Structure formats: C-alpha cells, structure tokens
Amino acid sequence: MDTADTTDNLKSVNAQIPTKEYLAEMWDRRDFAVAVPLEQLRSEHKTTLLGNVWHLGNPLLMIAVYYFVFGVLLDSNRGIDNFLLWLTIGVFTFRLTNSSVLGGAASITNSKGLIRAIKFPRSLLPISVVLSRLITFAIELSLLAVFTVLSGVGLSRRLLFLPLIIVIHTALNLGGAFIAARLNEAFRDIQQIIPFLFRLLQYLSGVMFPIQRFLGDKITGVAASALSLNPLMRIIDLYRWVFLGTDFDVGATVKTAVISVGILWFGFRYFRAAEWRYGRA
Amino acid sequence: MTAPVSISVRDLYLDYEISEDRRQALRERLVNHQGTGRRVVRALRGLSFDVTAGESVGVIGSNGSGKSTLLAALAGLLPPTSGDILVSAEPKLLGVGATLLPTATGWKNIRIGCMALGMTADEVEEHIEEIGKFTDLGEALDRPLHTYSSGMRARLHFAVATSVEPEILLIDEALAVGDEAFKRKSADRIEKLLARAGTLVFVSHSLGDVMQRCNRVLWVEQGRLRADGDPEAVTEKYMAFVG
Numbered sequence: 001m002d003t004a005d006t007t008d009n010l011k012s013v014n015a016q017i018p019t020k021e022y023l024a025e026m027w028d029r030r031d032f033a034v035a036v037p038l039e040q041l042r043s044e045h046k047t048t049l050l051g052n053v054w055h056l057g058n059p060l061l062m063i064a065v066y067y068f069v070f071g072v073l074l075d076s077n078r079g080i081d082n083f084l085l086w087l088t089i090g091v092f093t094f095r096l097t098n099s100s101v102l103g104g105a106a107s108i109t110n111s112k113g114l115i116r117a118i119k120f121p122r123s124l125l126p127i128s129v130v131l132s133r134l135i136t137f138a139i140e141l142s143l144l145a146v147f148t149v150l151s152g153v154g155l156s157r158r159l160l161f162l163p164l165i166i167v168i169h170t171a172l173n174l175g176g177a178f179i180a181a182r183l184n185e186a187f188r189d190i191q192q193i194i195p196f197l198f199r200l201l202q203y204l205s206g207v208m209f210p211i212q213r214f215l216g217d218k219i220t221g222v223a224a225s226a227l228s229l230n231p232l233m234r235i236i237d238l239y240r241w242v243f244l245g246t247d248f249d250v251g252a253t254v255k256t257a258v259i260s261v262g263i264l265w266f267g268f269r270y271f272r273a274a275e276w277r278y279g280r281a
Numbered sequence: 282m283t284a285p286v287s288i289s290v291r292d293l294y295l296d297y298e299i300s301e302d303r304r305q306a307l308r309e310r311l312v313n314h315q316g317t318g319r320r321v322v323r324a325l326r327g328l329s330f331d332v333t334a335g336e337s338v339g340v341i342g343s344n345g346s347g348k349s350t351l352l353a354a355l356a357g358l359l360p361p362t363s364g365d366i367l368v369s370a371e372p373k374l375l376g377v378g379a380t381l382l383p384t385a386t387g388w389k390n391i392r393i394g395c396m397a398l399g400m401t402a403d404e405v406e407e408h409i410e411e412i413g414k415f416t417d418l419g420e421a422l423d424r425p426l427h428t429y430s431s432g433m434r435a436r437l438h439f440a441v442a443t444s445v446e447p448e449i450l451l452i453d454e455a456l457a458v459g460d461e462a463f464k465r466k467s468a469d470r471i472e473k474l475l476a477r478a479g480t481l482v483f484v485s486h487s488l489g490d491v492m493q494r495c496n497r498v499l500w501v502e503q504g505r506l507r508a509d510g511d512p513e514a515v516t517e518k519y520m521a522f523v524g
Contacts, residue, residue, distance in 0.1 A: 009369055010286065010289055010367035010369055011367060011368060011369075012365055012367055012368075013354075013355065013356070013366045013368050013371075013372070014357055014360050014361065014365075028399055028401075029396060029399060031396045031401050031402040032393065032396035035392060035396055035402070036382075036393060039382060039385050039389055039393065043382075043384040043385065113382070113383065114381055114382070114393075114397065115358075116353070116358060117374070117381060117394075117438070118374075118394065118397045119356060119357050119371070119374075120397045120398075120399075276360045277360065279353070279358040279359055
C-alpha cells in the first residue's frame with residue numbers, strides 16, 4: 001500500500017480509549033467540571049425572587065412539615081432523642097442523593113448545546129451536577145452543626161469521620177447520576193419516574209421515621225435482608241451517628257461502602273458504554 | 282515527498298434514527314420529508330477521501346445533502362454507522378447552530394468553551410482578553426448568549442475554536458454570517474493556520490467564499506461524493522446540477 005507511510009500516524013476519531021487515558025482526559029478538563037456547576041447554580045435560582053435563599057428555605061420548610069406530621073400527629077418519634085435534629089439529618093442527606101440523581105438524569109439532555117459543539121468526556125456533566133449539589137450540602141451541614149450546638153447536644157470527635165462518610169455518600173450519588181443520565185438520554189420519561197422511586201426510597205431509608213423498627217418485626221425474611229442492604233438508609237444512619245451518637249454497626253458500614261463504590265463502578269461503565277451516541281439525539 | 286495525510290475518510294456510512302421529537306436542530310436539518318414515528322435517515326452513504334496537511338477543503342451541496350453531518354462526524358461528535366475516520370490530531374469543530382450555555386454571558390461562554398477544549402483556568406485567564414477582543418463584541422460580551430444574533434454567536438464560536446490553535450479546523454457556515462471586518466480577520470487567522478501546515482474543512486452555501494478560501498472542493502449530494510477536485514471545476518458542475 002503506497003499510502004501506508006503517510007497514514008501510520010493517524011488515529012480513529014471514534015476509537016474507544018482505555019479507561020486510564022479517559023480518566024486523564026477528565027482530569028485535564030477539571031476546571032471545566034467545576035466551572036459548569038457554578039454557572040448552573042447561579043442561573044437556576046436567578047429567576048426566583050428570593051434567589052439563593054431557596055437553597056436552604058426549601059428543605060427547612062420540608063422539615064417543618066415532616067416534624068408536624070411524623071413528630072406531632074403520628075408520634076413516630078417515640079424513643080428517638082432529639083427528633084428534630086434526627087429528622088433534619090435525614091432530610092438533608094436524603095436530598096443530596098435525590099437532587100444528585102435527578103440532576104444527573106437531566107445532565108446530558110440539558111447540555112445538548114455543549115455536546116454538539118465540543119468533544120469532551122461526557123462523564124464530566126453528571127460529575128458537574130453532583131459537585132454543585134455538594135456545594136449546597138456543605139452549607140446545609142454547617143447549618144446542621146450550628147443546630148447541634150444550639151440544641152445542647154454539642155459536637156463530638158466523631159465529626160472527624162464526616163469526610164469519609166461524604167466520600168461514600170458521593171460514590172453512591174455519582175453512580176446513581178451516571179445510571180440516570182444514560183437511562184434518561186434513551187428514554188426521556190425516566191425523569192418523570194425518578195421522583196416516585198425516590199418517594200418510595202425516602203420511606204425505605206428511614207428519613208422521617210425509624211425504618212429499622214419495622215425490619216425483622218413487620219417485615220421479615222428475604223425482604224428484610226434486602227431492605228437492610230439499602231445503602232442510603234445506612235448512610236443516613238452514619239450521619240446520625242456522627243452528629244447524635246446513635247448506634248454504629250461496623251459490618252453494615254463496610255458493606256455499605258462496598259455497595260456504594262460498586263454502584264459508582266457500574267454506573268461509570270454503564271454511562272461510558274453509550275457515550276458515543278450522546279451527541280446524536 | 283508528499284505532504285502527510287491529516288484526515289482519511291474510509292467508506293463512511295452514517296445513519297440516523299429519527300424519533301418523534303422533531304424540534305432538535307440537527308435532526309431537522311436531516312429530515313426533508315414529513316411524517317412521524319421512527320425512521321432511518323441515511324445521511325452519509327459511502328464517502329471516501331484523504332486530506333493532506335495544509336489543504337483547505339470546501340464542502341458544498343444542497344440542503345440536507347449531508348454536509349453538516351459529515352463535519353460533525355469528522356469532529357467525532359457523531360459516530361459512523363460503518364467505515365472509519367482517521368485523523369492526525371483532534372479536529373476542532375466550529376458550528377453556528379450550537380449554543381454553549383444560553384443563560385450565561387459571552388465572557389462565561391468563552392471561559393467554559395475554552396475549558397471544554399482542554400485549557401486550564403489559568404490558561405483561559407491568560408488569553409481571555411485577547412479572545413474577547415477578537416470577537417469584536419464589545420459590551421455585548423456582558424450579556425447572556427441567548428440575546429445574541431446568529432452572527433454574533435458565530436464570532437464567539439470562531440474565536441473560541443481558533444484560540445487553541447487547532448491542527449485541524451472544521452467550520453460550518455460560520456464565515457458567511459460575519460460582517461466584512463470580521464470576515465477579513467477570520468480569513469487572516471485561517472491563513473495562519475494553513476501556513477503552519479494546519480488543515481481546514483469548510484462547509485458553506487456561499488460558493489464565492491468556497492472559491493476564495495479553498496484549494497479543493499468536495500461536492501456532497503444525498504450523502505455521496507459527487508465530485509472532488511479543483512474548486513472551479515467542481516463548483517461549475519454543481520452550478521449545472523442546481524441549474
């Protein structure tokens with residue numbers, strides 16, 4: 001072949017690059033991954049009157065409603081010290097996962113302009129969303145710390161474990177965001193279904209009442225063991241352990257870390273497997 | 282010794298599956314017929330050609346002939362159904378239709394666009410003033426992108442895509458929409474690109490632009506290559522075809 005000498009140095013534009021190279025490319029564009037969520041946060045709340053106040057106002061109002069329903073009306077706070085704080089931790093941490101996955105679902109479909117204009121690792125888009133929610137969560141956590149001090153519980157040395165718990169939590173959220181992003185790109189209806197799944201998950205994760213009380217009591221056998229694996233329930237418990245000193249289960253924590261990282265690993269691969277076609281629609 | 286090949290397109294086929302959502306621009310460009318439901322559109326049907334470094338190639342053809350699809354495929358934004366595209370460096374695409382972040386200002390779009398192309402935040406800060414100046418948009422850069430006309434957007438995209446000094450630059454209809462002063466500036470930049478043995482592939486409806494800028498023209502019709510060669514000869518054939 002007479003062209004062999006001149007085309008040796010060419011690479012296919014669509015070659016699937018090895019994961020290591022892909023990760024390096026993502027790292028090269030890390031500034032992009034940070035700039036996009038900051039911009040989105042700014043534009044999301046620009047249009048509402050109170051703007052950024054809603055980042056906190058929204059969950060606080062929700063806590064008030066749950067407190068009234070579950071604490072006052074249903075009395076499900078029996079045996080729980082500091083129910084208000086216990087509830088606040090559940091709402092804040094659950095919201096992080098919920099908004100990360102929901103935002104992740106829309107991350108590809110909302111960025112068609114960028115995707116059609118420029119070639120870059122698309123996984124930066126769900127990552128951007130998860131990062132932006134983490135910024136909000138950081139504010140919520142500091143508020144939580146203030147509440148904990150004001151309520152007289154005080155802050156414990158267990159706070160040192162907080163970064164590790166956030167890492168496990170973020171692995172779960174990122175994995176969920178990757179999976180939701182690909183599903184939503186293929187079937188736009190997923191975005192309508194996710195809120196219902198999360199409503200169910202909210203009850204199964206013991207956000208506003210202690211779900212564990214039902215496990216092994218009203219719910220038994222396989223169902224109970226399956227539900228007890230729910231990583232979100234365990235992660236919420238870990239935050240409660242840090243702030244309130246509730247029970248800590250070493251075995252369950254290790255299992256949760258493994259499950260969360262597993263979901264991230266699967267989600268990343270699942271997302272990447274269809275990455276080539278995200279520019280199409 | 283011949284110049285090295287920078288783009289090699291080999292028996293390129295690209296099919297689209299069209300679904301019911303027809304508002305999306307790229308799709309609309311490809312669908313010339315009415316009707317709903319899913320259908321397969323054969324946008325590109327067996328294209329093969331090589332481009333050598335330093336060449337400036339114009340692509341012409343009637344609406345829906347597959348020109349824009351070809352460019353998006355060269356950029357790696359659309360995967361081929363079969364066949365392959367080989368390149369010596371990552372091509373940078375500059376399209377008019379694309380909007381980066383509609384609600385963000387022109388400055389933000391320059392920043393984020395450059396970062397997506399692989400610049401670090403520091404590199405962007407270093408070049409942003411120069412890029413902004415090149416766009417000639419002045420105070421409009423403080424306004425959100427959705428308030429821009431297509432010509433203004435094209436200038437911003439051109440400035441961003443050429444800021445990284447690409448080896449292979451793909452331009453989709455962009456030059457036709459700028460005003461005279463901007464056209465001259467962008468022509469300068471393209472000449473510099475070609476002078477350092479870069480490659481340009483340029484899609485346009487303006488045959489004048491193509492004749493002026495390109496030393497080779499491809500005529501694509503219904504996803505097939507109808508003619509390839511000297512600009513004058515190819516555009517003459519094309520003119521005869523469209524009558």
